[in-house]
Amino acid sequence: MKLGALAAVMSLALVACGTTNNNTGNTQAPPPTANMKPLDKVGPGEGQLNLIAWEGYVDDSWAKPFTTQTGCVINAKYAGYSDEMVSLMKSGGGGQYDMVSASGDADLRLIYSGDVRPMNEKLIPDFNTFQTYFKNPPYNTISGVHYGISLQWGPNTLLYSTTKFPNKPTSWNVIYDPANRGLITVPDNPIQIADAALYLSKTQPSLGIKDPYELTKPQFDAAVKLLTDQRPLIKKYWALASDEISLFQNGDVVVGAAWPYQTIQLKAAGAKVDDTIPTEGATGWGDTWMLATKAPHPNCAYLWTQYVSTAKVQAEQALFFGETPVNTQACAQMEALQAGSCAQYHANAPGSYFDSIHFWKTPIPTCADGSQNCIPYDKWVSAWTTIKG
Amino acid sequence: MWNTENFQRLIEEPAYRSIIGRTVFMAVLVTVTDAVLAFPFAYFMARVASRRVQTLLFAAVLLPLWASYLARVYAWILILNHNGLLNWSLQSIGLPPAEIGYTNVAMWIVFSYIWLPFMIIPTYAALERVPESLLEAAADLGARRWRAVRDVVLPLALPGVVAGSIFTFSLTLGDYITPILVGGAGSSFIGNVIYSNVGIANNIPFAAALAIVPVAIMAVYLLIAQRLGAFEAL
Incomplete structure (x- = not known):
């Protein structure tokens, strides 16, 4: 059962x-x-x-x-x-x-x-x-x-339109930036919280995030807040790789989190896109x-x-x-x-x-230090429901 | 152990309240839209059109139901997206593009389109059953055509419209595919949350608690529909 x-x-x-x-x-x-x-x-x-x-x-x-x-x-x-x-x-x-x-x-x-x-x-x-x-x-x-x-x-890469971004973006902040409102897409996957945590580990070192899959309550809440603030900027949370491909092809979005597969397919179809791993690193x-x-x-x-x-x-x-x-x-x-x-x-x-x-791993309650303070995966899932509304 | 924790979570978390509210609001909106669109159409079909035109209209209403639901939803994505048919048409007549792809407005349009035949057919059936003699009597008593429609046809056709609304309301309430395909950020329905709790979180008790919500809503809805005579019209 x-x-x-x-x-x-x-x-x-x-x-x-x-x-x-x-x-x-x-x-x-x-x-x-x-x-x-x-x-x-x-x-x-x-x-x-x-x-x-x-x-x-x-x-x-x-x-x-x-x-x-x-x-x-x-x-x-x-x-x-x-x-x-x-x-x-x-x-x-x-x-x-x-x-x-x-x-x-x-x-x-x-x-x-x-x-x-x-x-x-x-x-x-x-x-x-x-x-x-x-x-x-x-x-x-x-x-x-x-x-x-x-x-x-x-890796989970940052995919962007080269028409919109003639210079390669160097940070994940482009997907949290209100300037790109309505032009962003990210995966419809609770593990996306880890991407936010990874970004915060570099931009807000005071939170002390070491492993984006092992988050304590305050760290988790900060990541959830970042993603909740991101929601109004999102055009669509993509579920299938083909969804993201058509979003980019139809000009609905100009930047998003993706896999190399989407970049290869889009480039093969002649779309003006490229991908990069920003300085904060990436999940994979x-x-x-x-x-x-x-x-x-x-x-x-x-x-x-x-x-x-x-x-x-x-x-x-x-x-x-x-x-x-x-x-x-x-x-x-x-x-x-x-x-x-x-x-x-x-x-x-x-x-x-x-x-x-x-690399992706299932979040479990045990943190690296052996304590039980980390937020387990089922909490990630319910937080994700709340985030995407 | 039996407790009401999952139900409490449903009520207390604003996110779930807004998802339930959005689902019900959309179901009501789609039902009203379809009723407004279907009534004149069905009236024309039942009482104005010739036999030949009637057959053609019937085919026009029923044929889309032979095509896959998914194909019809994807067709709408092609129409509504940024470089789609809608924006292309708007631009060619010099208007600014309408950015309604992947929004709740897009969902409203797609739902209204998809479920429209389910409203037209019962409304048509009810309208066809209105005896010609009643209209003649109304005319004899001095009622003009519109007065007769309002005071004679409409009350007699109402059970048909309510019967149709059972379909449009319940089908919208239970849908979770259109929100995935056509919706944007902030478009989740009750069905989507149930799906993610069963498939992803493995939180089946919470999914079950949430599934009670549409069941309860439909129970109330059917009771009202029964009072309005919808079941006799089916």
Whole structure:
């Protein structure tokens, strides 16, 4: 039951203590499936593989060769929102699907509700060449246990019309500026509160915001106030990437928060836009293939994870979707497919680059100092309802 | 444990009050708009038009219902947005652009359009049932055409209009797709809040408490409609 699962997260988080450390991931309390032993060797495929994925993540161009190689026939169910992924993973008692390509804002929810199980990274040969940050990111790794294998990532960028802004904006303040009233769009997503918190962490250092996903009451209230004041300036809160694309194409908005995908699509359609990561930094998403606790086809699931982690498939998917591979070896492949793309997508970024990207993770009550003063995700959701009216 | 906490939250938080208020206000506005538009149309269809024209008008009213609701809403987005048909037309005759895309005004227009057939059909049915003999009697007693419409036709057609209003009111009250697609900032409906509480927050008890609101509103509405004889007209 969903409510029970949520309560389980809360109670587990209540007994949790420890600090967040990027080297071993997160060190919260152990999730319900922490002691499940992962496979120690991949057996022959079961012939079927049921996936929940973002649209475009199981494209025929790389899924067909996989089926030919392994005999695992893929049945993909596409989800539109992180929350849809969470509820699909719970549907039918959880035994329906094998894997989900969850984003960081859903991962901890899936992990703490016991819907996903630990995975053995040693069975994924390409894991060794992953960008260090994505071996143990805090959104999918808890106390050194991997609840899934990182796939791709991308920043949440500032998208702007080059006609309206001939000079590249350097700060997120353009989306909070009354001068742009009625010409701004931001995602219709409670995690947007983190973007406001990130901006405040630089513009109002006195609030003491260190992690935009771990906010105390005063910090949270300040972020909510910033967004409430922003509401009259907003043309529309976009729900689908295609919504934002048509808003820019039709001239309804000139600036907004976006993904690189929208920029690529708009530029391809000839729109005069560009994107940037302002000086305050940006939030970002990291997607992970996670294995369902009751996965009916675990061998095919591991075969799939091995396959999508290879440099070639990583590069193909990155260019198809406009995101960045976690496998550092994918760079050469990307260059071969589209010259200049490796640098364009920051696929060769140094480790320090990831300090400017604050990856999505589910807000939970436990703060980094172990106290229980942080505002959990359900409060973010109800605040978001109030913000957008 | 049973308590009224979720209901209290509904009443106490101004955001929810304004969302409920907006939803009900829009439902009333759309209903009144549709009634005003539908009555003359239905009157013409039922009492003025020839058989042939009547068939054509019927087709014109019913055909849009064969197209997808989403297609019709998206068509309106294309009309109302910044570079859309409306602003293009305004500019070509030298008027300033109307920035009504993604506003509550846009929602009002789209809702009124989408639910109009549901008002026309019952109004038409009621008007058609008004016996010609009553109008003749009114004429014999010296009533002019408008007087007859006001004092004879309108009271007899009222149950039909009220029946139509049940559709326009309840369909607007329960909608959550048009606010997502056509609405802007500050356009959430009750349905949108229920949706986000079920899908995103997993706060099903609060969603259930909120879902009681339209049910209660409709119960009151149907009671009034019954008093006005709407069910006999259906």
